[in-house]
Amino acid sequence: MGQDHHGHDHGHDHTPASKEERMENARRVCQQHGERFTPLREHIFGLLIEADGPIKAYDLLDLLRPEHGSPKPPTVYRALEFFTRLGLVHRVEALNAYITCDHMHDGHSAEFFICETCDRVQERHAHDHSECIPKGFVIKRSVIEHYGSCVDCTAAAA
Amino acid sequence: MGQDHHGHDHGHDHTPASKEERMENARRVCQQHGERFTPLREHIFGLLIEADGPIKAYDLLDLLRPEHGSPKPPTVYRALEFFTRLGLVHRVEALNAYITCDHMHDGHSAEFFICETCDRVQERHAHDHSECIPKGFVIKRSVIEHYGSCVDCTAAAA
DNA sequence: CCTTGTTTGCTATAACATAGCGTTGTTTTG
DNA sequence: CAAAACAACGCTATGTTATAGCAAACAAGG
Incomplete structure (x- = not known):
């Protein structure tokens, strides 16, 4: 297994x-x-x-x-x-x-990097934002999605 | 309101x-x-x-x-x-x-903190993620939304 | 077996969003 | 100014995304 x-x-x-x-x-x-x-x-x-x-x-x-x-x-x-x-x-x-989802998110949110050229998506654990959340705000769930161009497509475009 | x-x-x-x-x-x-x-x-x-x-x-x-x-x-x-x-x-x-949107986002993305109890939303400039983006990925636009409970609603619930 | 709860199929409709066209109104230019 | 070009708007129609609610099938345990 x-x-x-x-x-x-x-x-x-x-x-x-x-x-x-x-x-x-x-x-x-x-x-x-x-x-x-x-x-x-x-x-x-x-x-x-x-x-x-x-x-x-x-x-x-x-x-x-x-x-x-x-x-x-x-x-x-x-x-x-x-x-x-x-x-x-x-x-x-x-x-x-x-x-x-391939990750174990033990209380972490997912963070996506989405290439708009090749449509591929990379998933990460969300970076810790704790420094910059409003005082006292308790986050239950986060949506974090970055749209752009992956390394391959950026290179191909150049 | x-x-x-x-x-x-x-x-x-x-x-x-x-x-x-x-x-x-x-x-x-x-x-x-x-x-x-x-x-x-x-x-x-x-x-x-x-x-x-x-x-x-x-x-x-x-x-x-x-x-x-x-x-x-x-x-x-x-x-x-x-x-x-x-x-x-x-x-x-x-x-x-x-x-x-009340902010001037000079190239920054917005980041929202949305209280699911009182429906109020606080907007911030997005925190800089540059350390944790995949190598070579060029971000054009980010969607960052945190859902949870604001300080008042958290206090009221306790 | 019988009861209870879950899963599935179905019809119907709600909620969210855009295509495309014709008209009006504004700006530009000859 | 007049005509051309463009932007904004109203409208009809349709496309896309998602849920409500009910009945039948099915699994699990006493």
């Missing part, structure tokens, strides 16, 4: 887990939460993994269609809500899109 | 502008950009100021209605796009809402 357990990976670099590993991880997280990793959820999570980047709910719905008959929006949104609740998927707010 | 006792800024580099000042500022920024501050735009900007916090496009549309006959969505969205382009309004992504 996992020779690469993401256990408490506080490194800042992306851990490139294989698709199988990501699926296994999802299954394990579900079990740990006493939730069911049903065939439908597995199917949808697989599509999210295959997307390998942010994907929109209705695009997911289209991908689901061939094997699934004629799924309706709630089918997808329910799964997305489920995975989001477990921290397995994040919503990218400014894209109205969803993306699998 | 009159002028609240919070202020919108904690001794940062910025002045808590009155509504008149904010309107004047908008007018000036338009002029500086060679854009027209038309009666419609003034009306809509006034509603945004009065909202004194994030407001949704269709709520704005409702507020516009009494004086304006029967405005359609594009009327509001065009104005919002216009103000956003000039940096006078920000979109709060995770709320699908819009809020006037």
Whole structure:
């Protein structure tokens, strides 16, 4: 099973887990939460993994269609809500899109770097902002998304 | 909601502008950009100021209605796009809402602290993340929104 | 088996946003 | 000034994103 357990990976670099590993991880997280990793959820999570980047709910719905008959929006949104609740998927707010989460966020928020040229997304643990939050403000959840150009696309443009 | 006792800024580099000042500022920024501050735009900007916090496009549309006959969505969205382009309004992504901007962001992004109890929003200049961005990534725009409980609401809950 | 709660499918509708076209009004220019 | 060019606005229509609510199927435990 996992020779690469993401256990408490506080490194800042992306851990490139294989698709199988990501699926296994999802299954394990579900079990740990006493939730069911049903065939439908597995199917949808697989599509999210295959997307390998942010994907929109209705695009997911289209991908689901061939094997699934004629799924309706709630089918997808329910799964997305489920995975989001477990921290397995994040919503990218400014894209109205969803993306699998490879990190263990032990109380950390995710921070995304989104290349608008190649559409690739890098996820990090959010940097600690504690110095600059308003006095007494208690943060429950943060949305941190940076849009721009990744190193490759910047180089290619030059 | 009159002028609240919070202020919108904690001794940062910025002045808590009155509504008149904010309107004047908008007018000036338009002029500086060679854009027209038309009666419609003034009306809509006034509603945004009065909202004194994030407001949704269709709520704005409702507020516009009494004086304006029967405005359609594009009327509001065009104005919002216009103000956003000039940096006078920000979109709060995770709320699908819009809020006037009191700061001069000379190349800085805005950072919002949104109290989910009282719905008040504090805006700051974004903290500098330069240490923790992926190597070579060039940020064009950042979305930084923190959701939680402001000092008053935290105190009130205790 | 029976009860309880969860998951799924479905219809319907709500909420958010833009495309595109014609008209009006302002600015520019010959 | 007149004509051309452009910006702003109103409107119809449609596209996109997301949820409410109900009934059937299904799992889990006594």
